[in-house]
Amino acid sequence: MAETVFSASSGASNAVCEVEKSLKRGSSDIGWEFGLLADPTNLDKLKCKLCGKVVSGGIYRIKQHIAHIKGNVAPCPKSSDDDKAKCKSALEEAKIKKRKKDRHKEEVKEEVQRIEVEGSRKKPHVLGHINKFASSIDVNSLMEGSKKMQQQNTNDVLWKQRTYIVHQYLAQWVYEACVPFHAIDNDSFEKFVEAVGQFGPDYRPPNQYQLREPLLKEEVEKTQKSLKKQEEEWSVNGCSILTTVWTDCKTKSVMNLCINCKEGTTFISSKETSKEAHTGKYIFEYVDKCIEDIGSQNVIQVVMDNVTNNMEAREMLKLKRPNVFWTSCSSYTLNLMLQEIGNQPKFKIIIEKAKALTIFIYAHHKTLALMRKFTKERDIVRPGVTKFATSFLTLQSLMEKKNELKTMVISDAWDQCRHSKSKKGKAAYSTTLSMNFWNGVTLCLKVLAPLVKVFRLVEGNKKPSMGFLYGELQEAKEEIKGTFKYQEVNYHPILEIIDAKARDTLDSPLHLGAYLLNPYYFFKDQSIQYDPRVMEGIFTCVEKFFPDDFEVQNIVINVELLKYKKKEGAFGRGMAEVGCAKNDDNYDPVGWWSIYGNSVPKLQRMAIKILSLTTSSSVCEKNWNSFEEIHTKKMNKLDATRLNNLVYVQFNAKLINKRKMEIERGVDVLLASEASKAQRWIVDGGDEGFEPELTCGMVGEASRTDDSVISGLEPKRSFRNVEVRELYEDDFVSDEDTEGDGDNEDFEFDSDIERDLEGYGEEELEG
Secondary structure, eight states: OOOOOOOHHHHHHHHHHHHHHHTSOSOOOGGGGTEEEEETTEEEEEEETTTOOEEESHHHHHHHHHHTOTTSSOOOTTOOHHHHHHHHHHHHHHHHHHHHHHHHHHHHHHHSOOOOOSSOOOOOOOOOTTHHHHOOOOHHHHHTTOOOOOOOOOOSHHHHHHHHHHHHHHHHHHHHHTOOGGGGGSHHHHHHHHHHHHHOTTOOOOOHHHHHTHHHHHHHHHHHHHTHHHHHHHHHHOEEEEEEEEEOTTOOEEEEEEEEETTEEEEEEEEEOTTSOOOHHHHHHHHHHHHHHHOGGGEEEEEEOOOHHHHHHHHHHHHHOTTSEEEEOHHHHHHHHHHHHHTSHHHHHHHHHHHHHHHHHHHSHHHHHHHHHHTTSOOSOOOBSSHHHHHHHHHHHHHHTHHHHHHHHTSHHHHHOGGGGSHHHHHHHHHHTOHHHHHHHHHHHHHHHHHHHHHHHHHOSSSOSTTTHHHHHHHHHHHHHHHTTTOHHHHHHHHHHHHHHHTTTSOSHHHHHHHHHOHHHHTTOGGGGGOHHHHHHHHHHHHHHSTTOHHHHHHIIIIIHHHHHHTOGGGGSHHHHHHTSOOSTTOOHHHHHHHHOTTSHHHHHHHHHHHTOOOOOGGGGGGHHHHHHHSSGGGTTSOHHHHHHHHHHHHHHHHHHHHHHHHHHOOOTTBOSSOGGGHHHHSTTTTTTSOOOOOHHHHHHHHTSOHHHHHTTSOSSOGGGOOOOOTTOOSOOOOTTTSOOOTTOOOOOOOHHHHTTTTSOHHHHHO
């Protein structure tokens, strides 16, 4: 039965809401809680909601007004202490962010070695009006060898004009060479621009030979030098070997190997192994050689997926190196966990309805333009690093823009759009105005958010995840129980999936030992020590860290561990408890043990090594694109050494930049820079033309079967002939002529499964 969506009174209230929203910017800035645009056409003048004062200077000035910061604006007489604190905090955060950004720019400049020209340098010429006629930028004349110009330095209109001309030449090169737009965000590009600016007008780029040979070799050496700190960490606190295997639709296989420690991840090598069988013996030999090269005493664990050929390699490794742990990739396991939960009927129908809504909007120029108009140019689809990450982030985005989407579908512009009369248009209208749909989205987010939080933890680089994975998974399960008000009939199927996927993968001795040795969990819940599985994990860790030394094992278990469990000595100090009370970005269990664990040196050493470990090998997968970009037909003439050098430099640079962006700029690790994993949310049948999310698990299954299984991994259409549609792409082929008007078609608004969600109202879920 169709919902009665709007009465006359609700229509009036929505009209008021629409007017109010037109006076606000599409921003999450705290200042918009206290201010509105005084005039929609003037973004500089805002009106205080509390006292009605109109101020100039934008939202920043409103926050100063509310916070009673003198100098630029009169204080608001009606702002409370809580209002002042909010705005002061926001202003301070903005200052800190700006200082960090300015500091980063200065650091980039300082890294560029200043070029000293022989003799005295003339003072830079200052631009004036005569420069309109005397010194315009003309690249063609420079290339013909005409008189070169000096670097200019001015801040007037002419400087902006000349800067824009330079931008045009840069843009031309970017477009012609197919350089990704996000490449200009790299620090290396900023350094290049700074170096050229300091050099002056006589700079000439290197030739192809210089790029292929001497410059590449120098960059390899420079990369190795920059990773020296990580190599030193391997011998101090140990490291993890990460490896994955990937096979594309042409059955070309690449095996990647990285080494991770607390200081970050180092890419070691990529091997194209298309002609080799991925047997357990082959994988074992590849991993074992790496262990030999970096020193077996430095390797604590190998992280791979839990598939048959890897298990064969694990058994061989156990025989030769019994003290090296073998753990399953947590990112892979969590992704499978999330996918299976998302496939449950009550969640799947909501995801499918949301997908149908976004596909309809992105399918037509007019509906896409309307959406961007009402959301202030913000897209509703957010591409993630995996398909399920895209689903979660897009549901989150839809919920954030719920009011804007509702306003859009009841607007005259929507009603006048002929696509809204089609069957899919009516479905989109129904979905957007359905309370059951939005309750379902809320339920999906509430159930999945705790697991997505764990997924972010293992995918990120802010802190080693071994000390947190098991504990966060237990807390996620408790949150899910709370979402269903502890009604077992509702939460049991979900927890059953979590436990099944985590069994023998996310509960290894290292995971369990790290859970006990992380004081954040143990000091909060000392009953952990009475869990037999946790204690068995600790015993196994002690035996492997101190092999064939019964005396040391006895000291660690029967003396030092008891001191930790009883909070004796430094462990019992108030500062020790305060230091591990809050699990935020500043909390570091490794640092905690280095401060308070000195009375138990052997246990301290083991705890620091365990808590410095990662749990995921997903970082190894990130060089698939690097390898494919370099290993093209045009570059197949490169010898193996040069090819490996290119991959080594490029992938390690990506790892370093990714870690820097996550730590310094707070970039969401689940967001992707391109939309290949979002195709099913913006194109009808978008999954059909693209490769599945291949993992070494799938490859492992394929490697021990016949070719028919491998061919099953291929996309339904040739991958080379399918273009990825990006979110900001405007020149796509619209579906304008593919649907009829459908004016006389009946449409059923709500399904029976949707009604199952009625018990989970938005107000209840948000509480």
